Amino acid sequence: METFATDAPHGAQGPQPPIRCVIFDFDGTLARTSIDFGKMKDDITRIVRGFLPDHPAPGTTPALEWAHDAAMRLDAGDSPLGELLRTCVAAAIRHIEMDAASRGEPFAFTRPMLSQLRGRGVGVAIITRNCTEAVETVLPDARSLADVLLSRDDVRNVKPHPEHALAAMAALGALPAHTIVVGDHPLDIETGQRAGTATAGVLTGNASREQFLACGADLIANDAAALIETLARDGRLATHPGTLRHCG
Known part of the structure; x- marks a missing residue:
């Protein structure tokens, strides 16, 4: 698995703020679904x-x-x-x-990856335009795997409006400079950009690497697990930050 840094602002070379909070999209990022x-x-x-x-x-x-x-x-x-x-x-x-x-399923890496992040003390949030019932049908233990789950049922303005990501950060006490938004669609990248976070596109949905480059994603990975593995290897993930309000 590979993870590509781009020439977007957060993807530039040099010292980067430690990531204390990861905000994931759901469909196509943490789970395989087939919404028509x-x-x-x-x-x-x-x-x-x-x-x-x-x-x-x-x-x-x-x-x-x-x-x-x-x-x-x-x-x-x-x-x-x-x-x-x-x-x-x-x-x-x-x-x-x-x-x-009813026909969806989480990716094989989803549960161990989320558990790994929480074990490190990194805040984990899931934000989605989907409804809560659908998320919990596909991933019944979503609320125990993530500190925050915000579906469209929980916010007035859904992504790409920044309120969706900002509400997740507020719930965790995280700052945009220490947060990354991860998703399988350019809309997720726009969400992070508007909220002031780093962004990463994953190729487990329908968007291509070229589309993520075009919309200015900071990082592009084959999947979310490869992204987290790279961030951990490169020392970008904070360990036991201690300042976040974990809600799970």
Whole structure:
């Protein structure tokens, strides 16, 4: 397994702050799942069109944010339909997520890697746009393996909004300079960049090394375990930091 440093700011050569907190994405990073995002977007589009036939096409906007914009538009018109739209969209998304979760599984390295990090005293957080029920279906012991689990059910603004990562750091008492966000999608890199952390892309999802280079990931690894192994070998992982508030 290889881990590549890039020429992004945090990936530059020279002394780097010790990493005291690792924030992981879930789907594609810690677990193999098969969420059908194409179907999700199609289903949500049909629902939104039923409320607002003239709502602009989603384009590259994620379905969740696009539906939220539609609901806000209904709210602005003093219509009670905004909440109904949110309820219908949430039900459609959850149905697809739970279907995928029923067939998902954690990667073989996930449990030992998370246990290793916590054994070193490094704070571990999982943040995901998925729902909590789906995460705990795939990884029932998620809350004992991670200090913090924040799904979209737990925050007002999901990643790539920085609130998602910042909330995890706040729960652990971690600073951005001592934190790295790890994920399988450029959206995860954007999340870390907006929150001021180091970032790492892993190739266990659908994104390529070239995509991670293009979005400015600091590190790129074949998988999360290879990344953590490299960080430990290079002395980047703090040992028993002692200042973090472990919540598990």
